[in-house]
Amino acid sequence: MTDNFSRRDFLKLAGVGAATSAILTGCGPASRYVKREPYMEMPEYTYNGLSTYYATTCRECAAGCGLVVRTSQGRAIKTEGNANHPLNLGKTCARGQATLHGLYNPDRVTDPIQRKRGNASATAVDWDSATQTVADALKNNKPSEIAFLLGTTSDHLFDLVADLSAQTGINPPVRFGALSMFESRATLAKAAENLFGESGMPFFDLGGAQAVFSFGANFLETWLSPVSYTRGFAGLREALTKKRGTLVQFESRMSSTAGKADEWIPLVPGTEALVALAIGRLALELRGGPLPRAFSDIDPKSAASKSGIKLETLERYAEMFANSAGVLAIPGGAALGQTNGLAVAEAVLTLNAVADNFGKPGGVFFSPLAPNQAMYQRSASVKEMQDFTKKLADGKIKVLFVHGVNPVFELPAALEFKKALEGVEQVISFSTFPDETALESDYVFPDHHSLESWGYQRVATGSNQSALSGSQPVVSPFYNTRATADVLIAAAQLAGGKFAAALPFKDEVEFLQSKIAPLMSQSGGFFSAADLPTFMAYFQQYGGWWQTADSRTVPNTADIFNRSLKAPEAEFAGEGEFFFMPFVSPTLAEAGANKPWLQELPDPTTTVMWNTWVEINPETAHELGLEDDDVVKIISEAGELELPVYRYPAIRPDTIAIPFGQGHTAYGRYAEGRGANPTDLLGGHFNEAGDLAFAGMKVKIEKTGRKQPLSRLESLMGVYGVGLGEEH
Amino acid sequence: MAENTNIVHTHHNTEAHFREKHLMLDPLPRGQMNDMVMESMHTTSWKFWVVFAILSVIVAYSLFYSWGVMIAEGLGVAGVNRPSYWGIFLVNTVFWIGISHAGTFISAILRVFKAEFRRPFTRAAELMTTFGLVQAGFSVFMHMGRVWLAYWLMPYANQRMLWPNLHSPLTWDLLAITTYLLSSTMYLFLPLIPDLAMARDRSTGWRKTFYKTLALGFRGTEGEWAHLRNAMNIFAFAIIPVMFSVHTIVSWDFAAATRPGWNSSIFGPYFVIGALHSGMGAVIMVLAVVRATMKNMKYFIRPEHFDAIGKLMLIISMAWAYFFFNDYMVQWYGGDKWTHQLLHFHEAGPMGWMWFAMLFFNIAVPWAVLWNQKWRSTPWIVFIVGFFINIGMWFERYIIVPISLSINRMPFTWRLYEPGIEIPLGIGTLAFFILLYMGASKLVPLIPVWEVEEGQMAHEFKKFGRETVVSVSELE
Amino acid sequence: MIRPEEIKMSAEETGKWGMVMDQDICTGCQACVVACAMENNITFVGEEDSGYGRSMHWIRIERFWEGEYPEVKMTPNQPMLCQQCGSATCEPVCPAFATVHSQAEQLNLQVYNRCVGTRYCANNCPYQVRSFNWRDYERPEPLSNQFNPDVTVRRRGVMEKCTFCIQRIHKAQDKAKSEGREVVDGEFTTACAQACPASAITFGRVDDPESLVSQLAKKRGHGIKHLEELGTLPNVTYFKGG
């Protein structure tokens, strides 16, 4: 089938023509030196100057939104949302739009390379020897000494490696992504398991709700599936068909979500569980009847005083829970990323039982599993990553394959992943970009960019429908890169024996087909076909396969009130007077920093471009004698960072916040040496579910006396009145 | 020949005292005066060449090289941004057009009103007009994003059905400035003809050819004089409305825009008077320098002239203060919230010091100094006053252009302006102005000798008993 | 005495294409900004220039603050782009007719190749939505492969601004014409509206009472047209909601 792909040869041509001369000459007169290369063979559906559209899947995060990419003469011009796709219904986020700046990034890894670790220069190798290297690594090491570290995207590659591991005994692939760390996915899943006896990804039906109480879930920015939750939010607010829904956000720093909320409650960090339980108890008391066990231990008054929220406010919220339909409580993000995070998740999920919204519009569901998925899988928690890192450091792994993740950049400094790599004999990266982990690898065998790749992604949450989102190449590979799946299949064949038997495929596409073929027999699909080629053609044409019916499931809440819910105090590691609140930059996230247009995007809350900042309440800044753009040193138990100050009006005075996304030491010209990485401050403290207590730290601030102006879109004069002089 | 008789009371003044004080009463033989002017042109010290060389280097680097860089790199090397899309370029344009106003004002208005003290320095002033306009032209072309397409602003026949937009104040501006440049150059040239003829008759070599060409064969016949007088009269009258219109139209670049602080109906006269304010200051500076550095000039340019111009400056300063107050008052009293914000920003914003400096230089300094006849007759004092006024007027334009542009109706975009390459470019225009002037001082007679001679012929002493009086004859 | 309604009538434009912005659901996610940049070949300018007010965004999302902590509120996000005024202040001041009113599409055109860069239009735009090419900003190879061939790539010294994706308008019209029909409402939309995850941006014919924009405007009641008091007849309507 890759033959098939090359036969399309829609890319043989350099799509020169008028467009390129436009590039070369801008608005000046057309150059007389333009030459045009015709197609060798014109693909039958292509006309010069007319665009061709291909459906594929966005891999900028793990959500799995469907894309339709406009191509013109073999070049990808624009990504649009796939209107048929059940997850995003034709919409995209900023990162999805900018994916082309990854494809055409000037700093991609263009050839397979070999390097001395940490050395930016490298020697190119050819793909034959690259494949041989992989084959040797598989063959010459004990299976238990071979490990795969994969990212959260490219589920097909995960499946391929999982198959390989199942049949050859090499270590099962470990998946990780910084987003899942900041989302606290493991905690959410664990809480669901504890409460409902079933693991799964909860689905929160924002669109159907009348009032939403979000405990730290920043669902408009990066949480789980921002595009679909934004649509849900629009549904919540849709005032034409129903009453305009309310949103209340509990978090210590105002995110975009809190900014859109009707009420933002900057509660004391760590008291979310108390607040949730207090609201629940007050609501149940209002309703009358016996108080269930879950809410019997909580004292609303002390919860109010501990959290810094007025009791009347809690009573007001309780009344909403007690008396109205469509009230929803969402746990997520920083609220769960504390030592008591699991308790928070359980308390907030239980609060939904008070609202009695499970399985109802505007309530809580389980997200449908993807069509070719047997059970809910989640990526590794940081605790699991710590164990993995320890294994590496102890020399128990001889060969490490890394794909789709950049652990050197993404993992907390306290885990010392980079140092752990020293214990690994051979590190092979499949990174498309020269990221920090690729720099610390012996080999980089670059994978295609996602728009040049085959694959599929399971839609984990955000859609009512069970969906498998399909990827296909929309342009032919720009550089001498090769699909990692193809490399592994070829290497397995070379290695022979059980490896060859584990991956008996001609190439990646054949493997894909083997995984997609079972869908043909499933009913209720968006399309069906009798034979595989037709089915594949539809799969490519529509960008995946999904069921038409709502396939969410309702959690079993029979026992939910009978559990004893605790609200332990959150512990904060480190000395210092400030709560530390790292948050994910919604425009950059873990892998956006090398895309220049994402760098130039103003942050939705601060409008800062091209840099990292530390948010400090203006009152606090005044007390510390800090102005905007003053560089301060932030010291945590794990490390320190120097950052310019942004006086942020909507953050607790005892909290500072730093966005995650910048601070790359490699990763191309647009990312390198820009801003700072807050994971350098993160220690190794976990909650009961094994998620990192990233919001469970305290830090110190020191002045440095230096200044570094932040590029802002907003006007300091117009928005804050800075420099306008005294008021009349 | 009609006779005006001015009675001058001579309590303790003698005729000799009069002579010393007034150029018109201190005639020298014609030949001697001509020689003095020629000598001042020909005597060039090494200092002149040093200054000339330094200025040439500055012009080459600061004006032409920097401009080349800016054309190649784009306006990013300058300090213009959103929202201050116009910066020092436009400040300098308005400033230089302002400078150019005084030349015409002094020459034409004083000629029309037959003010006798004008005679020795009309030429010096007119040269300023032309050279100032050259700098204004440089500044406005620098300002353009794609200056190589500047000819598109000119109406020329083409097959694209495209003409310049006559609705645009910039088009009016271009037409007005072009008209002014042409007419002021003509107005400079006409009175120059007899002096060129004089120089021709006293030169040899290439200079002879040069003057011969320019003098257009002027021999001084009665008929030639009559025609010349006619032409000069027509121009003197015609150029006054042109002058007023030019700066009014310049003001419309701002006043016609829908911006807070700009959209003001008084901008026309306010700009005209502002132009005269800085222009007079510049004239007096030039005269002080010319008098101090060029040979024989102390005879032609005397304290009486500084005294007379000083008086004019004081009056203009008062008029400027009146218009300033008028503009401010109406905007403050009747303006919307954006205008209020802007006015507040002018005074209390980060550049508030400039607003106060403007008032100090434009009002306080001239009012404090120029009331005193002795001070305003002292060249170095009025030089300083003129310098201050020019700084103040430059500040005024700076406040109107980049500072006012910082504030608009979209507070999200408010931003300060920080000049970049505009500074060398601005210095370049200043250096080029001085360079042109220095060059001209060696090529054309700075003193219109024939006008001085004419004036001296018209003045005579008469005795009424023991009283000495001066009588001035009407010459035409 | 002329009454305001008459002024509106006498102004030649009633508008053709228009937009409705629902500020209540705009989350400020910036998807529209990148979508616009990708569609229209807008250049990025780097850290220094973007911090100095030289970023080239054709659409920007404005937000202000109200009140003090803890009662502080973010004002509803306000996407600000060219309002395609019926009586635009940018148009008369251009000496070269580089920004002109399209009689056919009722849009404010910016003709890049005619622009000489006086920047008067940008000064006179009360919405401050025009961006100027201060430099030839570098887009190193192979980033330029992404350029949209339907949109001119601008160089230094040229003003630019939102075009309401006029290339898409033309394409839709061309397609409809080739199929012998009229353009249907919703058949195409601008890049920003297409990307917006919250569907806060709606684009369409404001002169067609049946179109979605007109319907939305009608349903939502009185929207705001920014700085309407200047008589610019903007074609973008804002709903603050709440």
Add this chain to the structure above:
Amino acid sequence: MIKRLFDWLRQPLGLIAVGITLLAVFSVAAYGISLTQQAPEQPVQFPHQTHVAFGIQCLYCHPGAAKGPSAGIPAQAKCWACHNQIAKTETSLLLAPLKQAVISGKPLEWVPVAQVPDFVQFNHRAHIAAGQNCENCHGDMSKQNVAENPQVFNMGFCLDCHKQVAGDDHEKLVKLVDCGTCHY
């Protein structure tokens, strides 16, 4: 010394020498500039004439003209479909580059003849649909060997035709002379 040189230059012969030198410098400069304006040579001296004489329609090789903005250059496969059946292809010197290109799989680099500046958005389809014939702009190909422009494609050329086509139809004229029709 220098004075003597100047004196020599001032005499008629010297003046002529100066003139010739200036002329030479100017000509070289003009030639240099004209070089930058000359299109490179076509890889194949393609005889349009011959193809038209065989009765091949323009749209056979340039089908894009009827469908979209760009008329397009035919894919090599299209050329080869006929030419590999023609004996002359093997022997013709003229056709050697085509054969070479097909064998090597490297595309021929054609030099565009009919070009508009890149700030002009030209759409062939609309023009063909409006009943314009190819030769109205590109000239009669049955009389041309290697294609050459019969006229400069400048705005005057476009507008003349647009105005003529619109005639008295005001609405049409508005659309056809609108800046935004071609420039965006």
